[in-house]
Amino acid sequence: MPELPEVHGYKVYIDSTCLHNTITSFVCRDTKLLKQPENDFKEHLIGKKLIGTQRIGKYLFVKTSGDKILVMHFGMTGRPNYYKDPEDRPKFGHIVLGFDNDFHFAFENKRKFGWWNLIDSIKDYKAEKGLSDDARELSLEEFKTSLENRKTHIKKVIMDQSVAAGVGNWMADEILYQAKIHPKKKVNDMTEVDIKNVFDAMKNVIEVAIKHDSHYSDFPDDFFIHIRKEGEPCHHTGAEIQKIKVGGRTTYFSPEWQMK
Incomplete structure (x- = not known):
């Protein structure tokens, strides 16, 4: 299962690839991976940009130019994949964002234990889930x-x-x-x-x-x-x-x- 160091690597990867491009499409092969209705993701992501990330433990929070924050949890086998040619969509890329630069972001999730959510506040979500500060930041x-x-x-x-x-x-x-x-x-x-x-x-x-x-x-x-x-x-x-x-x-x- 991806733990803190792996998810830190995913944060760095996302920061260096798909930020600041306008999202033009949202495709999900299995809506069980979504904590909200699929239409909510389309409404709050399409036409918006991913503008920054924050990691707390195994949770990756992706801030958008809209009023929602995207939460990614990578489960057992999840990982990000940024690619251009639609034919390169990974086999287990069950959730895919398309961008206006013709690139795509796939959320690979072979065993389907990972998921996406939409939230309003990282602080409130952290309290709701009972998360400590990130282990890397703890005193x-x-x-x-x-x-x-x-x-x-x-x-x-x-x-x-x-x-x-x-x-x-x-x-x-x-x-x-x-x-x-x-x-x-x-x-x-x-x-x-x-x-x-x-x-x-x-x-x-x-x-x-x-x-x-x-x-x-x-x-x-x-x-x-x-x-x-x-x-x-x-x-x-x-x-x-x-x-x-x-x-x-x-x-x-x-x-x-x-x-x-």
């Missing part, structure tokens, strides 16, 4: 405050979008590996040092992933992503990586490196 104090009175496993907590918007499954495993924290460690059992280590690891993982455009193979050699598979040897101890479930999510960790 240590904000992070610590979000963890107060939490008694569940740290893996589940840092994936909570009200705590650290944008952190998903692979990132959580990577963060806890870098911080040497067991994914089932209870937040109320963590020390101040533990919490800071998780925070620092989160910031580092985010910046490394963005720097390398989420190309995992380019991540530093000691990153968990390279061995995130049951039975693989830990970089630090050689012990086999184990797989468990935490909060219903498949979780990988190094048992001798990440002690409870």
